Amino acid sequence: MKCSKFTPRHDALSLLGVFTLTVAVLSTLPVSAHAQESSHSSGWVVIPVGEYRILRAKAYPVERDPEPPPVDATLTRVDYDLHIAGDLAAGRASLTVDVLKDGWVRVPIPSGLLVREARLDGKPVSLVPSAAGKGGSLLSVLLSHAGRSTVLLDVNVPVVSTAGEESISLPSTESGVTRASVQLARQDVDLRIGGGLLSEKSQTTGETKWLAYGRGNELLTLTWRKKTEDHHVDQPLRLRGSLTQLTSIGEDSTSIYAEVNLDIVQGAARAVKLQVPDKITVNQVSGAMVADWEMKSGELAVTFLEPLEQSARFVINGEARLARDGPIEIPLLRLLNTERESGGVAVEVLGAGEIKDLKSQGLEDADATDLGDMVASRQSPSLVAFRVRPGGGGAACMLSVNIARYAQQAVLMANIEEARYQVLMSADGKMLVRARYAVRNNQRNFVKITLPMGATVWSASLAGKPVRPGQSPDGSLLLPLEKTRGGEDAPAFEVEILYLGKEASWEEKGRAKVLLPALDLPVSRTGLLLYYPPLFRVTPDLGTFRMQPYENPTSAVLSLVSGGFVGGIASATSAPKQMLEEERKDKRDAKQALLDSFRAKSAGGKVTGILPVNVQFPAFGPSMFLVSELTGENQAPAAEISFQREKKGGAR
DSSP states (O other): OOOOOOOTTSOHHHHHHHHHHHHHHHHHSOHHHHHHHHHHOTTOOOOOHHHHHHHHHHHSOOOOOOOOOSSSEEEEEEEEEEEEETTEEEEEEEEEEEEOSSSOEEEEOOTTOEEEEEEETTEEOOEEEOGGGTTSSOEEEEEOSSEEEEEEEEEEEEOEEETTEEEEEEOOOSSSEEEEEEEESOOSEEEEEESEEEEEEEEETTEEEEEEEEETTSOEEEEEEEOOOOTTTTSOOEEEEEEEEEEEEOSSOEEEEEEEEEEEEESOEEEEEEEOOTTEEEEEEEOTTEEEEEEETTEEEEEEEEEESSEEEEEEEEEEOOOSSEEEEOOOOEEOSOSEEEEEEEEEEOSSEEEEEEEEESEEEOOGGGGOHHHHTOOOSSEEEEEEOTTSOGGGOEEEEEEEEOOOOOOOOEEEEEEEEEEEEOTTSEEEEEEEEEEEESSOSEEEEEOOTTOEEEEEEETTEEOOOEEOTTSOEEEEOOOOOOSTTOOOEEEEEEEEEEOOOOOSEEEEEEEOOEESSOEEEEEEEEEOOTTEEEEEOSSSOEEOOOOOOSSGGGOHHHHTTTTTOGGGOOOOHHHHHHHHHHHHHHHHHHHHHHHHHHHTTOOOSOOOOOOOOOOOSOEEEEEEEEEOTTBOOEEEEEEEEOOTTOOO
């Protein structure tokens, strides 16, 4: 069978029949006949129906239908115009609706409204139950064409009365804006808005009108009550005040800082006045209720944003022209027109100086904490505080001080000028450490020492006397310190601690780390005398410590003879033999005296607790001396070494 030539004008059914017939006939012909027929039918192409449809769709593309709007209609705005009379607010609700879909759409009206009539384009329209509220009160209006429409509803809103207040609630909707114009046939009422804000309020003869706006998705509530006459404001003003003044006398200038607290007992305060001495210049008055302030004829007038009926607080900042030292009369601020004044005065010296003599009148001594946080938070070393004497009268208050100035010097707070460590290491990982520190201190009470993990304290001493360490919340040790005089020539004293640590065992060859305690004070110089097992060859690695020949401590309290560093390094010391013998004799005498005291107290039954143990450090084996400088606070110095077991017969 030979297919006839087709054109695009053929319909789809004809094409489908032609292609189906062609495929059916071709499937029955032999292959040779099909090849022969194909060779004689030039200009003809046979393709499946599916491929033809794809080609036709590309040749004649179909225009895509526009996507439908996400919603059928939107409630853009709701406007209420209500008139309150009795228990109902009657009026009109105007719904602005934008329809986005062609055809019928359902737009729900706000729930909770009592609808009397609905109109669209001036014609009555019916309200039908919504799909979700067939058995309830949810109603909708049906609209038939796209565009903006306005639905007018004649509505009633119930007025709720509770405890002398009346209110109406306009329901929340899905609109963007809710506008409510409400008229009340009454005057002199106080209004409160919930879920919105009041835009306008006006009163005419026998009528009050409000205009309020709210968000469409929130309930808009208007609550009103009869305005009560308050004669409290018209009564004579009765004012009580508290004034706390801080005077900071510096080298070049004196600053004045004052806090004023007002308590209105009766009436309303529109302004308050303070008496300011001529020596004081007011720079600023600040407070939440302060509107303005003015200095005139020695009086500071502070006006408020609105009349104060309860309390207020404001702050005065200024400066004064006072001498830097010698007798000084302190200028005092004073509240005027108050029936009772309280508060206090504090004077501090900035810089190197102190207050010598004091003369006061109408004031009594007080602690800094009695005058509030403003004075209690000051860190001045020279500060005095006074409180206004009750019933003394503010006009009689007077205060004068005598200030002595000193030349400023460098003051040392706390420092460790030198640290010396003796460390005895064994091949099984045990490590005995004796730490000695030369400390200068004139302020700190304790030094915090953080030992390596797993260390056990054996003994501790302060200036040669045994002490019992405390423990901080993080587990560190707290050793007490002596307080000495300040300055560069402050004498140093010794703090010592002996503890046992545990490290990894030594194998034939490897590396080890000698971790030392961390202190909360800086260390100027550190010396480490390390004793190691004789069967190993030890070399220090590069790091914070460096190796050098042994040197005696530079601090006198850590000298060789008094510190007991002689043991095991007799070749490195130059102390005379006679001095060593005297030192040993003194130690034997001290031990015997301690033992005799213990026995005497034991016989009388006066000994409690455990007798302190003084352990002599066992200096044994070969040693090396390592030093480092400038160890920061809370830093644990560490020396790293490499070790290797000596071959048989090669031990030193």
